[in-house]
Amino acid sequence: MQIIDRQKINNQIEDLRKKYGEDRSALMPILQDLQEIYGYLPDVVMQETAHAMGIHPVEVEGVASFYSFFRTKEKQGKYVIRLCQTISCDLAGKQNVARQMENELGIKFGETTKDGMFTLEYTNCLGMCDQGPAVMVNDRLFAKVDAEKAFRIITDCRRDFLKSDFPEVVPSDVKKAGPILDHGIKPVESLKKALAMPRSEIIATIRESGLKGRGGAGFPTAIKWQLAGAAKGDKKYVVCNADEGEPGTFKDRMLLYEETDLLLDGMTIGAYAVGAKKGFIYLRGEYLYMRKYLEKALEDRRTQKLLGGNILGYKEFNFDIEIRMGAGAYVCGEETALIESLEGYRGEPRNRPPFPVDTGFQGNPTIVNNVETFIDAALIISKGADWFNEHGTDKSKGMKIFSISGDCELPGIYEFPFGIKVSELLKEAGGINAKAVQIGGASGHCIARKDFHRTIAFEDIGSGGSIIVFGPDADMLQVAKNFLEFFVEESCGQCTPCREGNPKLLEGVELLEKGRCSVTYLNELKKLGETIQVASKCGLGQSSPNAFLSIVENFKSEILSPAVAGKLTKEEQYAR
Amino acid sequence: MAKILIVDDDIDFVSAVKLVLTSNGFDTAVAYSRQEGMDKFVSEKPDLVLLDVMMDEPDDGFVLAQSLKKKSKDTPILMLTSVGQVTGMDFDKDSEMVPVDDFEQKPIMPNHLLEKVNQLLGN
Numbered sequence: 001m002q003i004i005d006r007q008k009i010n011n012q013i014e015d016l017r018k019k020y021g022e023d024r025s026a027l028m029p030i031l032q033d034l035q036e037i038y039g040y041l042p043d044v045v046m047q048e049t050a051h052a053m054g055i056h057p058v059e060v061e062g063v064a065s066f067y068s069f070f071r072t073k074e075k076q077g078k079y080v081i082r083l084c085q086t087i088s089c090d091l092a093g094k095q096n097v098a099r100q101m102e103n104e105l106g107i108k109f110g111e112t113t114k115d116g117m118f119t120l121e122y123t124n125c126l127g128m129c130d131q132g133p134a135v136m137v138n139d140r141l142f143a144k145v146d147a148e149k150a151f152r153i154i155t156d157c158r159r160d161f162l163k164s165d166f167p168e169v170v171p172s173d174v175k176k177a178g179p180i181l182d183h184g185i186k187p188v189e190s191l192k193k194a195l196a197m198p199r200s201e202i203i204a205t206i207r208e209s210g211l212k213g214r215g216g217a218g219f220p221t222a223i224k225w226q227l228a229g230a231a232k233g234d235k236k237y238v239v240c241n242a243d244e245g246e247p248g249t250f251k252d253r254m255l256l257y258e259e260t261d262l263l264l265d266g267m268t269i270g271a272y273a274v275g276a277k278k279g280f281i282y283l284r285g286e287y288l289y290m291r292k293y294l295e296k297a298l299e300d301r302r303t304q305k306l307l308g309g310n311i312l313g314y315k316e317f318n319f320d321i322e323i324r325m326g327a328g329a330y331v332c333g334e335e336t337a338l339i340e341s342l343e344g345y346r347g348e349p350r351n352r353p354p355f356p357v358d359t360g361f362q363g364n365p366t367i368v369n370n371v372e373t374f375i376d377a378a379l380i381i382s383k384g385a386d387w388f389n390e391h392g393t394d395k396s397k398g399m400k401i402f403s404i405s406g407d408c409e410l411p412g413i414y415e416f417p418f419g420i421k422v423s424e425l426l427k428e429a430g431g432i433n434a435k436a437v438q439i440g441g442a443s444g445h446c447i448a449r450k451d452f453h454r455t456i457a458f459e460d461i462g463s464g465g466s467i468i469v470f471g472p473d474a475d476m477l478q479v480a481k482n483f484l485e486f487f488v489e490e491s492c493g494q495c496t497p498c499r500e501g502n503p504k505l506l507e508g509v510e511l512l513e514k515g516r517c518s519v520t521y522l523n524e525l526k527k528l529g530e531t532i533q534v535a536s537k538c539g540l541g542q543s544s545p546n547a548f549l550s551i552v553e554n555f556k557s558e559i560l561s562p563a564v565a566g567k568l569t570k571e572e573q574y575a576r
Numbered sequence: 577m578a579k580i581l582i583v584d585d586d587i588d589f590v591s592a593v594k595l596v597l598t599s600n601g602f603d604t605a606v607a608y609s610r611q612e613g614m615d616k617f618v619s620e621k622p623d624l625v626l627l628d629v630m631m632d633e634p635d636d637g638f639v640l641a642q643s644l645k646k647k648s649k650d651t652p653i654l655m656l657t658s659v660g661q662v663t664g665m666d667f668d669k670d671s672e673m674v675p676v677d678d679f680e681q682k683p684i685m686p687n688h689l690l691e692k693v694n695q696l697l698g699n
């Protein structure tokens with residue numbers, strides 16, 4: 001039996017290696033497909049994969065255990081139900097959905113039903129924050145789930161889920177479009193224009209526009225492209241970061257689906273400018289439902305000679321794009337972790353320098369850009385630098401797509417110029433009663449009313465576009481707790497401040513919750529937070545205490561109130 | 577007498593190079609940024625440009641080289657950089673992206689620099 005099994009597994013692995021390639025970078029997609037077949041990754045499957053790829057089984061297990069979407073212990077249910085545990089879905093009533101699901105299935109989260117039909121899991125941000133609570137069942141997403149809808153979803157699965165009358169793709173909720181979203185540019189227009197330009201001219205136009213990366217860090221796109229273009233190397237790569245894992249961000253989900261052509265134009269323009277022959281779209285595992293759609297778009301472009309050899313008849317311009325799926329690790333949005341993941345390793349951030357523009361995918365020059373950045377670049381080529389930089393501020397040019405969720409009347413996707421005041425944004429989204437706003441997702445800052453006059457721009461409060469609104473009744477300690485739980489879970493564990501520090505902060509929040517945290521200890525926690533910020537290796541750790549620290553600063557009396565409310569004596573409050 | 581424009585944001589490096597060049601009979605002009613480099617190129621009409629890569633922005637040298645070649649494609653450019661040591665970056669001549677005539681790593685020995693300069697000036 002064992003022998004036959006191994007033979008079968010081997011044949012499957014060989015087929016997958018033909019499909020995805022023979023080198024290490026094929027490991028993730030091979031494991032993803034094997035998990036599809038077996039429902040999990042049994043030891044024997046991992047061993048055979050290692051054997052076929054000529055690596056140690058521990059390597060394969062190391063990769064499988066890193067990503068939350070891989071299962072190595074027990075078979076997952078036929079239907080894996082993942083309920084989003086991010087703060088926006090919390091605010092929208094996640095608890096009721098969770099209770100309904102547990103009752104209906106008779107299992108707890110983290111368990112699988114005895115009949116092997118259902119696995120129930122929590123997951124981090126599903127990118128549906130404006131339409132929460134959100135649930136993912138296998139590769140399908142469901143928005144605005146309440147107890148009744150949860151019941152219907154489970155019933156549908158029991159009957160045969162595929163016949164469900166829920167929509168395949170949850171519609172996007174664009175509340176306000178502007179020059180970017182109302183661009184009026186036809187597919188391929190930008191690409192055609194770009195290919196008639198010298199490569200340096202493309203980058204010069206992007207430079208003139210002042211475009212800075214839309215993924216959050218705001219690095220000037222032209223510099224990145226110029227450095228990769230100038231770097232030595234025959235093999236260069238273009239990577240679209242479609243990992244969109246920042247809690248509260250969902251604009252890339254909309255852009256990937258509704259502006260696919262512009263995105264692919266932007267990536268192809270980038271490839272032409274830097275001299276790349278191959279591109280990847282690193283699509284987060286949570287957006288699996290979009291894969292088929294994107295694959296089809298790529299296939300269509302191949303038939304139209306927009307991808308492949310001699311693109312649009314330009315000799316010597318060969319470029320193709322492959323989609324690679326993430327597997328539920330937020331840290332893989334960090335560009336060097338993303339590259340590690342593409343190469344088939346654990347998504348652990350690298351030291352920098354060297355930078356990806358020089359030493360990226362498999363040691364070759366690589367540009368990694370956000371979905372929105374590529375779209376903006378394509379539009380800038382079509383419409384010119386001035387069209388773009390007439391909006392925004394001096395240091396943050398152009399329009400930005402925002403994802404707004406939480407306690408506001410009109411959650412959804414908004415296009416605003418950089419430099420917009422927080423108060424203006426709240427007015428548009430119907431959130432003027434807000435007591436706090438989290439800007440930039442879990443890694444961003446939580447600001448209070450006194451700071452609503454501040455602007456969203458790289459020189460003031462920078463953001464990849466995630467805005468979560470907290471109403472007058474929001475419990476800020478719970479907000480801090482939610483974000484810290486997120487970081488504790490998502491830290492890759494490579495460096496001590498982030499791995500050990502965040503659980504300490506979370507413990508502190510739990511003490512605060514019980515009213516057992518003294519002011520003195522809170523001050524120590526603050527110092528610890530500041531140490532994590534400066535001593536962590538990558539952006540995840542460096543930004544992980546931001547929310548906690550800003551909540552402590554802005555809502556100190558609120559979070560200390562359990563202690564003040566009589567649980568601690570004055571002496572105890574200042575003890576420790 | 578040939579005039580050489582030195583564009584580099586490292587003041588010490590600029591004065592050292594200037595000393596080497598003037599004591600060997602060259603005229604020099606200096607600039608400390610991309611913009612100043614362009615201005616001096618126009619006003620001083622140098623016969624050769626010594627150009628750094630990383631100035632205010634990490635790609636300033638490439639951008640300036642592209643603009644200079646557009647203005648006067650026959651003026652040779654020698655790119656001097658320590659980029660490799662700082663960041664592990666490795667660049668090569670490329671008529672489109674890195675339109676320079678030669679490349680040298682910093683630090684550079686005075687004799688070697690003079691040799692390169694003479695070579696590029698066709699002496």
Ligand SMILES: Cc1cc2nc3c(=O)[nH]c(=O)nc-3n(C[C@H](O)[C@H](O)[C@H](O)COP(=O)(O)O)c2cc1C
Binds near residue numbers: 245332335374
């Ligand atoms: C923990 C972490 C997660 C990140 N997640 C994303 C992401 O999901 N999408 C993204 O575009 N950038 C993300 N980034 C930023 C990327 O590292 C990188 O700066 C970005 O992809 C560059 O593209 P841009 O210049 O076009 O913004 C993340 C950074 C960190 C530190």
Ligand code: SF4
Binds near residue numbers: 498542
């Ligand atoms: S800061 Fe955190 S996520 Fe980043 S490398 Fe260190 S442990 Fe990993």
